Amino acid sequence: MGVKMKKPEILAPAGNLEKLKIAIRYGADAVYIGGQDYGLRSRAGNFDFDQMQEGIAFAHDRDAKVYVAANMVTHEGDSKGSGEFFRTLRDIGIDAVIVSDPALIAICMSEAPGLPVHLSTQSSATNYKTLEFWKKEGLERVVLAREVNMEEIREIRRKTDVEIEAFIHGAMCISYSGRCVLSNHMSNRDANRGGCAQSCRWKYDLFDMDDVATKHSLIKEGDDPFSMSAVDLAMIRHIPDIVSTGIDSLKIEGRMKSIHYVSTVVNVYRKAIDTYCSDPENYTFDPAWEEELWKTAQRELASGFYYHIPTENEQIFAKPRKIPQYTFAAQVIDYDPSTKMATLQQRNNFGVGEAVEFYGPGLIHHKQVIEAIWDENGNAIDRAPNAMMIVKVKVDHPVDPYYLMRKKR
Structure with missing residues (x-):
């Protein structure tokens, strides 16, 4: 008889109330949502306080949790009203807020005591001393930067008891977590204040310029235009590795995605994680799980930074090898x-x-x-x-x- 493993939380995205309910029905232990302010997905459906209360009631009736992402980088004036915002979240029963800006963290701690705070991946936490720093500031959980590899997670887990959360599926930023300003430059939309235009996913021409007036395209006829876009993260093949690190929460990206995406991805990871944790010694990966993910995948799938620094093989630069069916x-x-x-x-x-x-x-x-x-x-x-x-x-x-x-x- 196998030994049962500690089962990590499956944390799913919920861009609106319908997605929240679908995510939980399909197996999510928790969901993360956005409010009307202070988040990084200004074009997601997002929630007003009444919708949050309905979502909280639905989740708590099913032993699930609801977190609110308030992870924008604030400029002067952006934090106005945030104290009242956090107090309202606390009073209606939100389980935690996900924050990156130290100013918003300080405001939340002082204005809404008792509301748990998780550090956003936007803050690029990559080592255990950083987690220990935030523990002293009163944070319960840190969402690791996407650049942290598997061995580093194991080392962090050994040296701190702060809750650890990491992404296991979804879109990857081509830039360092929380540090991209390409959208600001290309379209005057601030990625770190909720307005990312995803300029890295645009299609570009490449030119060899002899001088200012003369340029020759390097893209041959019939070739795909150049893109800076990364392929998507998918850790479905590596469930034993990621779960055995002792990680507390496994996060799925995609608050802008459909209920088809949310239901499919949560369904697959729920099955795989439950199968592994119930009997680790006899666990085997089922290729049908990955095939299920391909029914909703939009881009190639890879393991991100978990095992090596991504190369050109983790970048979208040619026609996709698989098409959603x-x-x-x-x-x-x-x-x-x-x-x-x-x-x-x-x-x-x-x-x-x-x-x-x-x-x-x-x-x-x-x-x-x-x-x-x-x-x-x-x-x-x-x-x-x-x-x-x-x-x-x-x-x-x-x-x-x-x-x-x-x-x-």
Whole structure:
């Protein structure tokens, strides 16, 4: 009989209330959200205080936690009102705030005592003495910089009892964590105050310039334009390594991503981590887990800085070797077992004759072909073309509310 491992928290992104509920239903132990101010995702859905209270109630009823990212770098005047903001978060029951700016940390500590503070990855913590410094300042947890490798995590864990959180999946910044000003230069949008234009992901031409007036493109006809973009982080192949470090929280990036992304990624890591922690000695990696991630991946996948300094192989510079095969098509809102009829809310156009896949928590999924569709009035239709329309389809296997349906591209 294997020895059970300490099971780390799975921390999922939640750009809005719907994503929060989906993340927790699909296995997240905690979610991180943004408020209306002080965060780095100004274009995410974000939460007002009423939505936060609904999300907190939903999470706490299911033994999950809610953290608020307030991780902007403040300039003069940016911190105005933050004391009241933090007090409100504390009073409505937020479990912790994720902060990077020492000014906001100090304000939170003095104005909202009792509200736990986690240090954001934006602060680039890369060694145990840094964690010990923040422990003395009253912080419970530090989100490590993405540049920390596996051996460094083990060393940090040995030398401090501060809670450690690290990213295991999602987009990687081409710059050092929390230090990019490319967006500021290219579009006058401050990346460290929530306005990143993701200039590194733009497509560029490259020129050999003989002089100021003469330039020759180095990109040949048919070649892809140049990009500074990094591929995505994915640690699904390395669950034993990352869990055995004793890390406290494993973080998934993506507050701007869809419920298709959130549900799929949380589902996969939940399964892998539970499988490993229940019996480490007999654990084996299942390639189907990675294939599941590819159904929602947008870029190549790599292990970031965990095992080596990323090279050109971890940069997007040519056509992708894999293309996402599925599009999120609908969410199940009801199921009648007597008729085997599922009621769906449409999210992308789908029609009769298309191959689809239903999936739910626990990596339950099955494939079938849509043989017929009925609208809300019981009329047979060939397609479900309108966003959020309610339709019925007959399913080959039982489904539950909040199962999702993909269709093949």
